Amino acid sequence: xxxxxxxxxxxxxxxxxxxxxxxxxxxxxxxxxxxxxxxxxxxxxxxxxxxxxxxxxxxxxxxxxxxxxxxxxx
Numbered sequence: 001x002x003x004x005x006x007x008x009x010x011x012x013x014x015x016x017x018x019x020x021x022x023x024x025x026x027x028x029x030x031x032x033x034x035x036x037x038x039x040x041x042x043x044x045x046x047x048x049x050x051x052x053x054x055x056x057x058x059x060x061x062x063x064x065x066x067x068x069x070x071x072x073x074x
Contacts, residue, residue: 002067004070005023005063005064008023015040016031023064025062026061027061027062
């Protein structure tokens with residue numbers, strides 16, 4: 001697990017109120033819904049300065065996928 005994935009897992013956990021998130025855990029399987037997804041995407045943008053579209057998040061709603069998106073944007 002990369003440092004970025006670790007940070008994103010913590011952020012997923014904060015938004016969902018679920019501890020111990022792993023990089024491949026599916027946001028919606030953990031109780032996420034559209035409003036929480038919007039909140040998470042907004043927090044990722046505020047923290048990292050990169051926009052992750054809701055569409056791309058819905059296609060692969062894992063911390064690992066978000067980390068890859070952020071790495072590609074850098």
